[in-house]
């Protein structure tokens with residue numbers, strides 16, 4: 547057995563006026579709780595440092611960039627890294643990244659994986675950026691991720707915490723390709739932070755099914771790839787917009803073995819045996835034995 551005790555650090559709402567310092571204090575409180583519960587790492591949500599700002603049409607670049615991080619760690623997040631080192635606990639954190647690259651400034655919806663020595667060992671940039679890129683005033687609220695974030699290059703894995711770890715973000719969890727591309731790299735556990743409004747403007751019929759679709763996506767991805775899946779929400783009422791909670795940890799069998807039951811800051815843990823992945827990766831989902839790539843060509847078609 548290769549046990550890994552994982553904590554979900556689910557966040558309740560972050561209002562626009564909430565300072566990063568106040569949010570980091572909440573994250574630190576949950577990190578201490580996770581440590582007390584025996585966790586080796588804690589998984590935080592997507593965009594965990596600020597309110598979900600893509601709900602607004604923001605024209606002023608300076609106002610928009612105030613929601614991004616230009617360095618990581620930085621003055622606001624250093625206390626989280628310091629506490630992680632002190633407690634010897636790793637973490638996954640989602641945030642908006644402003645990246646200075648050779649060809650200029652880029653905006654990503656990013657997550658990092660930090661080890662038990664508080665070193666950043668992996669960075670991921672959201673591939674499936676949902677929503678829309680132009681102001682659509684007909685909506686109760688916007689979902690301008692396509693305006694505010696570029697799509698990242700792809701899905702990678704990192705050997706850490708005794709196994710093969712992967713990262714994804716929010717809408718990625720709805721796409722079967724996310725899990726399969728990770729599983730083809732031997733991924734045993736994937737961390738997925740999310741912010742999911744209850745109301746889905748283009749298809750309000752889905753609203754009552756938002757928690758069901760969340761869990762269905764996580765369970766399917768886990769079972770069909772013999773992977774542990776850790777989905778962690780930022781939920782509750784942010785600036786008048788209600789988002790789902792529903793954080794849960796799914797075993798390679800597809801069974802939910804731990805879940806949060808509020809829409810606030812809540813820590814729940816699960817003791818995950820990474821060896822359970824083999825029960826599926828060596829049988830039903832033995833890719834070498836059973837996959838038929840010759841029939842899958844269309845999957846990568848545009």
Ligand code: ING
Pocket residue numbers: 676677715716717718720740741742743746
């Ligand atoms: N949020 C939502 C998500 O995929 C969404 C967007 C909601 C898409 C409902 C489709 C239906 O969970 C983010 N941040 O991706």
